[in-house]
Amino acid sequence: MSIVLADHRYGKAENRVVRFRRDTARHEIVDLNVTTTLRGDFADAYLSGDQSKVLPTDTQKNTVYAYAKEKGVATVEGYALDLARHFVDDVEPVSGARVDVEAYPWTRAQVGGNEHDHTWIRSGAEVRTAAATVSDGDGRQVVHVLAGLKDLTLLKSTGSQFKGFLTDAYTTLPETDDRVMATSLVATWRYGAAALADGFDFDAAYATIREALIEQFATLHSLALQQTLWHMGRSALERVPEAAEIRLLAPNKHHFDYDLARFGTDNHGEVFHAADRPYGLIQAVVANDVFPAAPEAWA
Numbered sequence: 001m002s003i004v005l006a007d008h009r010y011g012k013a014e015n016r017v018v019r020f021r022r023d024t025a026r027h028e029i030v031d032l033n034v035t036t037t038l039r040g041d042f043a044d045a046y047l048s049g050d051q052s053k054v055l056p057t058d059t060q061k062n063t064v065y066a067y068a069k070e071k072g073v074a075t076v077e078g079y080a081l082d083l084a085r086h087f088v089d090d091v092e093p094v095s096g097a098r099v100d101v102e103a104y105p106w107t108r109a110q111v112g113g114n115e116h117d118h119t120w121i122r123s124g125a126e127v128r129t130a131a132a133t134v135s136d137g138d139g140r141q142v143v144h145v146l147a148g149l150k151d152l153t154l155l156k157s158t159g160s161q162f163k164g165f166l167t168d169a170y171t172t173l174p175e176t177d178d179r180v181m182a183t184s185l186v187a188t189w190r191y192g193a194a195a196l197a198d199g200f201d202f203d204a205a206y207a208t209i210r211e212a213l214i215e216q217f218a219t220l221h222s223l224a225l226q227q228t229l230w231h232m233g234r235s236a237l238e239r240v241p242e243a244a245e246i247r248l249l250a251p252n253k254h255h256f257d258y259d260l261a262r263f264g265t266d267n268h269g270e271v272f273h274a275a276d277r278p279y280g281l282i283q284a285v286v287a288n289d290v291f292p293a294a295p296e297a298w299a
């Protein structure tokens with residue numbers, strides 16, 4: 001028997017970076033949660049405790065903050081990419097880096113009917129995400145950028161049905177042709193090489209995909225959440241041809257008609273019990289077959 005050290009990686013998780021731009025009286029805010037993960041020649045740190053090749057996670061943290069100033073955060077994807085490239089290109093033992101970024105949304109406070117210059121209100125629960133991975137291998141560098149969103153909570157009060165499903169001895173679910181459909185969407189898409197060239201507008205692509213996802217959820221008469229996810233993913237990739245694939249993860253946040261007949265009251269789809277668990281968990285990967293697969297982008 002031989003016990004070996006298998007996969008290992010390390011980094012600084014959840015660096016909370018708030019970056020302002022104060023060049024004019026109208027300030028700008030970017031509010032981030034940044035996680036660095038490094039892979040490379042670090043086995044000795046585990047096997048013998050030799051730290052000579054270990055870039056401390058404290059240094060990684062400092063770099064995250066320094067880059068927010070030195071390189072700026074023009075887009076979250078670009079910032080993640082700058083950091084990931086730095087760790088691989090400039091720190092000898094590092095052969096692979098992943099930088100994950102979450103961006104929290106703030107909207108300007110309305111004061112006297114006008115947007116305030118330096119006061120914001122934290123808006124919504126929805127979080128924008130980005131992840132850049134850079135790895136050395138076979139004499140060339142492989143770069144991937146993922147972008148996405150999470151906690152986008154969507155609900156429609158009609159336009160959704162679920163019937164004709166498989167039944168067996170344990171099936172009790174009634175068929176319905178008018179139900180509430182709700183989810184808290186996680187969507188992550190991978191950009192192809194064209195998006196990694198300078199000048200690609202990550203913000204515009206993000207807005208286009210977000211809009212496509214919401215529009216499909218709203219306008220498609222849904223036969224199942226599975227069908228809705230397929231249409232969301234397809235529409236996103238059709239509208240942003242630089243996106244190679246999109247992964248969708250959607251909890252089915254069940255809303256059950258509350259039985260008011262017990263009290264002699266009709267309930268025509270007006271009063272529901274919003275159950276928080278268990279929930280259906282529907283997932284799909286939708287891909288544009290023009291692009292080669294890249295499972296390593298997700299590792």
Ligand SMILES: O=c1[nH]c(=O)c2[nH]c(=O)[nH]c2[nH]1
Pocket residue numbers: 162173223224225226252280
């Ligand atoms: O859209 C749905 N898909 C399912 O697979 C499923 N299963 C279930 O009980 N309700 C639903 N709804």
